[in-house]
Amino acid sequence: MPAATASGDEEVRFNLKALEPVLLDFRDGQLLSASLNGTALTLKRENGHLELPREKLRAGENRIRIRFEVPIAAAxxxxxxxxxxxxxxxxxxSLFVPMDASMAFPCFDQPDLKGRFTLELTAPETWTVISNTSVESVATVGPEQRRTRFAETLPISTYLFALAAGPFRKLLTSSGTPxxxxxxxxxxxxxxxxxxVQxxxxxxxxxxxxxxxxxxPFTKYDMVLIPGLAYGGMEHAGATFLREESVLFRTAPAHxxxxxxxxxVLHELTHQWFGDLVTMRWFDDLWLKEGFAQYMAYQTLAxxxxxENVWKRFYESIQPDAYVIDSTKGTTPIYQEIPNLEDAKSAYGAIVYSKAPAVLKQLAFVLGAEKFRQSLQLYLKEHAFGNAEWxxxxxxxxxxxxxxxxxxxxxxIRHRGMPQMDVSWSCEGDHLSELSLSQHDVLGSADVWPxxxxxxxxxxxxxxxxMRVDLKGKSLRVPDLQGKExxxxxxxxxxxxxxxxxxxxxxSREGVIRQLVEIKDTFRRTLLWGSLWDSVRTSTLVRSLLSHSATTLHRYVSPVTRSQYxxxxxxxxxxRMLHSANADLRIVWFRGLEGITETPQGLSRLNEMLSGQLAVPGVELRAxxxxxxxxxxxxxxxxEAVSIFTAEKQRDPSGDGQKYAYVAEAARPEAAIKLQYFQDFL
Structure with missing residues (x-):
């Protein structure tokens, strides 16, 4: 039978400067027994806390031993x-981020209370067990059971403690390779x-x-592919978990x-310094780890x-999400006040993951690359294995x-929104005579950004x-234009x-339109296309011409217009799927085709692709x-869709195939099917 619970025996050691009741976090599971400083006691759980009474505590070191049992579930x-x-x-x-370690074992579950962890784990002898540190010892403890003890960790926050167990296999590695x-x-x-990936x-x-x-900063670095992981990755100290689907692609991967x-991979690796070695004091400063990890991932890849023209990709992949949110009334500052741990998950989003790294790129430009780097070195040195704030x-x-x-x-960092920059200029004869810049808040406030x-x-x-231009006020007339064409x-x-x-x-808009096709630098051309798009529609940025077209045709035009286009x-x-010059473009057009097709002729084409009568050149379709x-x-x-669906289920009986089949059937345009899925959800 699959494991439904896990039992644990824990010793927590902590030092008290002043005698007062202490709250230990424990939000799920059962407390079986407890003793404090060698004396048995009964603890009552209230609001997710176990209160250690003042009269049982002492100044200096205290030790509490606890036996407990906690649930294990598929989700x-x-x-x-x-x-x-x-x-x-x-x-x-395990997955404890941001504040769920206390649902797995009693602990002081907040990022600014770091501790050293030692784990002993009993599991089937055929399993591989992985944690933050290397294995210290292994012993047989029963029929087909083995106890593995891991070395003590360096100081880390509870959400960075981790374990994984099962019949994992290890890929061969060379020296220096994780x-x-x-x-x-x-x-x-x-x-x-x-x-x-290695x-x-x-x-x-x-x-x-x-x-x-x-x-x-840690004694070893492992990466573990976890199927169905809730996030793309999780940066446990010394043992990063990566969503399996992000490495072993389920669809044919484009470049x-x-x-x-x-x-x-680089984002999670950067966290070993920004997040694990130095951890934000509280989740108000979540961006300190996530923004830096994202920025440094691109910096490293570049x-x-x-x-790879990485900074072009940074602009295309990072900033549109932030620009969309920052142009709405619902946007937030990068720094977000999080009064309680239960609110910590609300801080994750495009402002932290997309705006923060873009703002850090700007700061590196403001200070200069070398001073930016030296500042980070100083910050990490002064706060190593501790906590820090913005x-x-x-x-x-x-x-x-x-x-x-x-x-x-x-x-x-502490104000929401963003500026819009407007340029005005004129020429006299063949020379630039005047150039001025002005800014205003896109949301209409009086805010002025440096x-x-x-x-x-x-x-x-x-x-x-x-020309480098620094704008510290609302407007600026650019000096020193003498001789500029x-x-x-x-x-x-x-x-x-x-x-x-x-x-x-x-x-400039007219000049760009005339000249755009002649600009060879793809990054500059991308930036100019983005600006042109902003000029047409300032509430969003296009991520994909095909997906934008599909959305427009399926949602925003009349049936008559849709039938024409x-x-x-x-x-x-x-x-284009069949005749584009490279495989990446053929994959993009294939995805666009499956998203836009709705005519009988088009659906027949999709059927031919499933049967093998039609193939995308150089691309092998995955499950x-x-x-x-x-x-x-x-x-x-x-x-023929239902019979094709039945045949595909027989063709792909894998675990992933069963999940994909469940999702696919929800697409059937039948009221009974929709009701069934709605009831499943409830």
Whole structure:
């Protein structure tokens, strides 16, 4: 039978400076027995706490021993069980972030109370067990049972403590390359597909250790692929968990998918310094770890893979989500007040993961790359294995750079929203005679942000002239224009160093439209396209032309208009899927085709792809690709969809296949089916 509970025997040691009642967090499970400083006592749980009475405590060191039992479940619990339907194996893993360690064992469950953990785990002898540190000893304790003891950790917060257990297999590794674990049913796939993950992590380890002037802070570094992990990854100290699907792709991966995987690996790796070595004091400063991890992931990838035009990808992948939210009344500051731990999960979102790294990129431009780096080195050195706040980081930046940053931090970190930057310019003859910049809050407040940007004077016959401009007030007339040629257009955010909405003035918009196809630098061209889009519609940024077209046709136009355009889009997508120059584009058009198809001819084409009569050149469809096609056929009521669905279930009886089939059937346009799924949800 699958494990339903786990029992534990725990000793907690802590020091008291003053005698007063102590609250130990324990929010789930059963307390079986307890003793404090050698004396048995009965503890009552109230509001998720166990109160240790003052009269049983003493100044200095105290020891409490507790026996307890906690649940293990397939979902909704911090100790999660995964049943592998491919080979009937069982896996158990922990996920405590941000405040669920106290649902697995009694503890002081807040990030600013760090401790040293020692784990002993009894499990079947065929299982591999993984935790934050290396195995210290192993002993047989019963029939087919083995107890594994791990070395004591360095000081870490409770949410960074972790365990994983099950018949994991370890990929072969070379010296200096992190270990990677995977469930045994996926071992052969991982051997073929996951070695690049180990390589990018090894290169990241070397780069980050040098960049921070701080060796890897923990005794070892493992990565564990966890099927169905709730997040893309979780940065447990010395043992990062990665969502299996983010490494072993369920659909045919485009090059962009592989880059997303690398960013994920480097993001979680950066956390070993920003988040694990130095942890935010409270979840108000969640962005201190998440924003820096995201920014440094791109910084690292840009260095180890310079051919990838990483900062273009940063602009495309990071900032649109933040811009969308920051242009609405519901946006929040990067710094968010979190009064209680139960509210900590609300702090996660695009402002932390997308705006914060973009603002940090701007700060690196403001200070200069070397002073930015030296500031981070100082911050990590002074707070190693401790906790810190935003003010601690600001002070490090100020001490190294000599620049006052209080106003910068106040506006960018503690104020919500963003500025819109407008440019005005004129020429006399062939020379630029006047250039001025102004800003206003997109939400209409009187806020004024300190901005540093790289402004470009662009020409048809030679490279742009780049100028650094610092705007500290509402407007600025740019001095020192003497001798500057009259440009064809001006763009105020070359290289994307500043954060905000940068619209093209009317003259520049016309110049960009005339010149855009001749601009060879793809990053500059992307920035200009983004600005043009902002000029058309300032409430959102396009992520994909195809998905935007599909959304428009399926949701915003009349049936008559849709019937006119959908066949043309289907034909275009099918043609590009078959004849685009590279596999990445063919994958993009394939995904666009499955998302936009609804005509009988188009649905027939999807059917041919499932049967093998039609193939995407150079692309092997994976299980989820096939199930997405089946879902599309079901959603549009194709006459053969139900029989195709039944056949696909027989073709793919794997654990993943069963999940995909369940999701696919929900697409059937039948009231009884919708009611069934609604009742399942309840």
């Amino acid at each position: 909704g619990k911090p100790l999660t069980r995964f049943d592998d339907h491919d080979d009937s194996s069982e896996y158990i893993y 270990v990677l674990y995977v469930r045994k049913s996926k071992f052969e796939r991982a051997q073929a597909e996951a070695s690049e 390589q990018i992590a090894a290169r990241g380890l070397q780069y980050l250790s040098n960049f921070f002037a701080q060796p890897f 962009s998918d592989l880059l997303n995987r690398d960013i994920l 260095t180890v893979r310079p051919q 003010n601690d980081l600001v002070h490090a930046f100020q001490r190294v750079s000599g620049e006052p940053l209080d106003n910068w931090g106040e506006m960018w 901005l540093a940007m790289q402004l470009g004077l662009n020409y048809t016959n030679h490279d742009p002239v780049l 009259c440009p064809s257009f001006i763009f105020a955010n070359e290289e994307d160093y500043a954060y905000g909405r940068f619209l093209l003035d009317p003259q 959908v066949p043309r889009f289907e034909t275009l997508a099918a043609d 989820l690709d096939r199930w997405n096609l089946v879902t599309a056929l079901l959603a549009h009521g194709d006459s």
